[in-house]
Amino acid sequence: EDQVTQSPEALRLQEGESSSLNCSYTVSGLRGLFWYRQDPGKGPEFLFTLYSAGEEKEKERLKATLTKKESFLHITAPKPEDSATYLCAIEPLGAGNMLTFGGGTRLMVKP
Amino acid sequence: DVKVTQSSRYLVKRTGEKVFLECVQDMDHENMFWYRQDPGLGLRLIYFSYDVKMKEKGDIPEGYSVSREKKERFSLILESASTNQTSMYLCASSQTRVRRNEQFFGPGTRLTVL
Numbered sequence: 001e002d003q004v005t006q007s008p009e010a011l012r013l014q015e016g017e018s019s020s021l022n023c024s025y026t027v028s029g030l031r032g033l034f035w036y037r038q039d040p041g042k043g044p045e046f047l048f049t050l051y052s053a054g055e056e057k058e059k060e061r062l063k064a065t066l067t068k069k070e071s072f073l074h075i076t077a078p079k080p081e082d083s084a085t086y087l088c089a090i091e092p093l094g095a096g097n098m099l100t101f102g103g104g105t106r107l108m109v110k111p
Numbered sequence: 112d113v114k115v116t117q118s119s120r121y122l123v124k125r126t127g128e129k130v131f132l133e134c135v136q137d138m139d140h141e142n143m144f145w146y147r148q149d150p151g152l153g154l155r156l157i158y159f160s161y162d163v164k165m166k167e168k169g170d171i172p173e174g175y176s177v178s179r180e181k182k183e184r185f186s187l188i189l190e191s192a193s194t195n196q197t198s199m200y201l202c203a204s205s206q207t208r209v210r211r212n213e214q215f216f217g218p219g220t221r222l223t224v225l
Contacts, residue, residue: 041221043216102153
């Protein structure tokens with residue numbers, strides 16, 4: 001069964017304190033892995049798609065990486081406005097764009 | 112920019128009422144999805160559609176139905192609302208591509224059933 005596990009569930013950082021969020025997955029064949037950001041009471045906002053092991057994508061203070069078993073979302077020198085829940089999702093091969101989501105990591109950045 | 116809109120941000124209904132949630136996307140996407148999101152349970156797929164008048168059940172279709180009469184519009188229907196359907200409902204759309212097939216989400220509808 002396809003599965004996505006995100007850790008930690010919650011992460012508190014001081015402003016400027018870099019860290020990484022983990023997304024571990026099990027799937028027979030991966031078509032793509034997606035990262036989203038979700039603010040309270042709003043819909044998820046698309047961040048990145050990764051398709052193959054070794055691929056990296058960057059956007060401002062965020063960098064996503066992918067291996068055959070997991071993905072990391074690295075946050076460099078975070079600011080309070082980076083506080084949100086970060087969701088990871090996988091699209092298995094043959095799933096017809098259906099995604100399996102992880103439970104998310106709630107990030108809180110204190111000034 | 113892709114835009115997905117949902118008809119209401121907040122909705123309060125009574126048990127037994129028929130509830131319609133509307134979703135519209137403006138990017139000519141083939142695929143549309145309805146999810147519900149609950150604390151501790153994450154995002155769960157209710158129904159999805161690959162084309163007009165086509166629908167497929169997701170993981171939790173019981174108590175729900177959908178309608179897709181036009182490509183840009185996907186409606187979720189609660190035939191007889193119950194308190195356990197109180198939740199955040201999210202609509203998403205995507206295109207059918209090998210690449211650039213990410214799902215784009217609407218702002219969500221917070222439904223409370225009393």
